[in-house]
Amino acid sequence: MSPAASAPLSSAIEDMLAEVSLQAPWELTERFAQMPRCLPEDVNRACDLLAQRLQAHGVPVAVLMTRLYLSIPLRAAVSLGAQTLRAKPSSFSLGVPEGLEAELVYVPATYSASISTLFQRNTQPQAPAPERLCGRIVVSEGYATPAKMREFELAGAAGVIAINPGVDVHWGICTTIWGAPELDDLARKPRIPVVAVNHPDGQELIAAAAAGRAVRLSTELEEGWFDQKLPVAHIPGTDPGQDFVLLHGHYDSWDMGVGDNATGDATLLEIARVLWKHRAQLRRSVRIAWWPGHSTGRYAGSTWFADHFAAEIDEHCVAQINCDSPGCRWATEYRNVSWMAETESFAQSTIAAVAGLAAQGERPHRAGDYAFNNIGVSSLMMLSSTMPEALRQEKNYYTVGGCGGNIAWHTENDTLEVADPQIMLQDIRVYMSLVAGIANAPVLPFDWRALTREFAATLERYQGLLGADYSLAATQAQLGLLESALDQAYARMAAGRLQPAAANAMIRRLARVLVPINHTLGPRFSHDAASAMPALPSLALASCWSGCPPEHKGFALTQLKRGDNKLQGAFRQALREVHATLAS
Numbered sequence: 001m002s003p004a005a006s007a008p009l010s011s012a013i014e015d016m017l018a019e020v021s022l023q024a025p026w027e028l029t030e031r032f033a034q035m036p037r038c039l040p041e042d043v044n045r046a047c048d049l050l051a052q053r054l055q056a057h058g059v060p061v062a063v064l065m066t067r068l069y070l071s072i073p074l075r076a077a078v079s080l081g082a083q084t085l086r087a088k089p090s091s092f093s094l095g096v097p098e099g100l101e102a103e104l105v106y107v108p109a110t111y112s113a114s115i116s117t118l119f120q121r122n123t124q125p126q127a128p129a130p131e132r133l134c135g136r137i138v139v140s141e142g143y144a145t146p147a148k149m150r151e152f153e154l155a156g157a158a159g160v161i162a163i164n165p166g167v168d169v170h171w172g173i174c175t176t177i178w179g180a181p182e183l184d185d186l187a188r189k190p191r192i193p194v195v196a197v198n199h200p201d202g203q204e205l206i207a208a209a210a211a212g213r214a215v216r217l218s219t220e221l222e223e224g225w226f227d228q229k230l231p232v233a234h235i236p237g238t239d240p241g242q243d244f245v246l247l248h249g250h251y252d253s254w255d256m257g258v259g260d261n262a263t264g265d266a267t268l269l270e271i272a273r274v275l276w277k278h279r280a281q282l283r284r285s286v287r288i289a290w291w292p293g294h295s296t297g298r299y300a301g302s303t304w305f306a307d308h309f310a311a312e313i314d315e316h317c318v319a320q321i322n323c324d325s326p327g328c329r330w331a332t333e334y335r336n337v338s339w340m341a342e343t344e345s346f347a348q349s350t351i352a353a354v355a356g357l358a359a360q361g362e363r364p365h366r367a368g369d370y371a372f373n374n375i376g377v378s379s380l381m382m383l384s385s386t387m388p389e390a391l392r393q394e395k396n397y398y399t400v401g402g403c404g405g406n407i408a409w410h411t412e413n414d415t416l417e418v419a420d421p422q423i424m425l426q427d428i429r430v431y432m433s434l435v436a437g438i439a440n441a442p443v444l445p446f447d448w449r450a451l452t453r454e455f456a457a458t459l460e461r462y463q464g465l466l467g468a469d470y471s472l473a474a475t476q477a478q479l480g481l482l483e484s485a486l487d488q489a490y491a492r493m494a495a496g497r498l499q500p501a502a503a504n505a506m507i508r509r510l511a512r513v514l515v516p517i518n519h520t521l522g523p524r525f526s527h528d529a530a531s532a533m534p535a536l537p538s539l540a541l542a543s544c545w546s547g548c549p550p551e552h553k554g555f556a557l558t559q560l561k562r563g564d565n566k567l568q569g570a571f572r573q574a575l576r577e578v579h580a581t582l583a584s
């Protein structure tokens with residue numbers, strides 16, 4: 001793959017890049033490598049250090065006090081006869097300090113071959129019938145991913161043991177509830193104990209299940225509301241408007257969490273320092289936020305921010321950039337990077353210009369600190385650089401969800417050796433150029449035609465699956481109208497015949513319509529569950545159409561019709577935005 005055409009960087013961005021140094025970020029990485037950042041009091045202590053470092057560089061920082069609902073895993077054990085296996089409780093699973101004993105049942109599942117399928121179920125067809133799970137402790141391969149745990153719970157499982165792929169046991173979280181639960185979400189809170197064990201111990205449990213043996217699980221967690229500090233640096237741009245780019249990452253971690261995410265915190269620190277120093281060369285404002293409650297609260301910090309600054313985000317946020325796990329050893333490629341279609345060409349050309357690398361991205365998973373999809377914000381990046389696939393195979397590494405592919409992810413091994421200063425330097429330069437590139441663009445560098453092309457492909461795929469049962473022709477025609485209006489708008493932008501202010505307002509407002517319709521099912525200002533979110537989710541029933549039993553067809557068609565109406569409504573609204581801009 002050769003690099004995408006790289007747009008030359010502006011002299012302002014070149015000046016900022018020339019200022020980037022490893023001194024401040026590496027010092028913070030080394031300090032965080034000594035500071036566990038999982039317990040709420042430790043997280044607040046880390047915030048104090050971060051705020052102190054920002055202030056030392058003259059960067060004004062507001063430390064917001066949040067109240068977050070968290071589940072702190074304390075200890076777990078699995079007793080198999082006289083043997084006690086090492087285990088970690090999954091955040092938000094039920095604590096059973098007094099222990100729970102039940103017969104084992106094995107549900108075979110495959111491990112994800114890549115990050116693209118990490119959040120899928122991966123259960124095998126030979127899995128036992130759901131009624132076999134009732135009252136038993138399920139043992140199954142994989143991480144304790146939320147949708148899968150929910151299915152086991154709904155099938156009546158008494159508990160779950162997730163067999164992690166290697167010799168380490170990974171921390172994780174198993175609730176599907178995004179951020180602090182609403183009153184109406186409480187019914188979805190996990191009500192069974194869930195633990196993770198390593199692969200060798202998992203093999204013993206599979207054998208025990210085959211022999212019809214029982215195990216005893218005991219887990220301890222502390223769940224409740226905690227006061228957590230959320231630092232935000234506001235770098236004002238020269239533009240008198242209030243539009244801003246949001247750059248963010250989490251600063252709480254499992255244990256020391258160096259590659260996930262001390263390196264990200266350090267990256268944001270250096271960008272804050274440099275942007276503050278060069279703020280006279282910044283057009284739009286930049287807000288840089290470090291989130292608490294990411295690990296133990298299912299993105300509780302970023303979700304709190306989305307809830308409490310909803311109006312400002314809705315009116316003025318032009319893009320959000322997530323920074324997780326940059327600067328890790330061996331991570332020399334940008335592959336499986338998350339970005340929304342409209343931001344792809346900008347992200348690729350920027351990475352090509354800064355790093356000389358071809359970057360390959362994918363539709364963002366319903367994960368990371370993407371707490372802004374329901375409001376509707378154009379988004380790019382989540383995880384950062386990653387190790388080449390060949391190297392991963394050579395090392396016999398399994399798929400993990402961070403740390404640049406290092407399997408130290410979410411374990412005690414995520415220590416200073418996982419960070420690499422030279423790779424961190426490159427990632428800082430990449431993120432710096434992305435954030436400054438958006439902040440300084442006279443017209444926001446987002447191409448909605450890329451998204452309408454994606455929509456056309458999705459509709460074609462869904463139509464193929466629906467066959468003669470349901471026609472998407474009217475929706476496709478509606479999309480065609482939107483595409484030609486966008487063609488006109490972008491042609492006028494390219495010819496300089498559209499006022500930048502009008503173009504920017506259109507680009508920002510389209511995000512409020514087209515991001516939610518492609519990434520959410522719930523209303524704006526709510527938060528969809530943390531489970532797989534297919535493209536154009538209101539029509540996603542098409543994906544399982546062939547498996548729909550005849551007696552359900554009428555209900556399925558009703559659901560499809562309503563989903564289709566919702567989608568067409570969004571296309572009409574987007575079209576009105578573009579027409580209004582063309583008429584201005």
Ligand SMILES: [Zn+2]
Pocket residue numbers: 250260261324325402
């Ligand atoms: Zn992370």
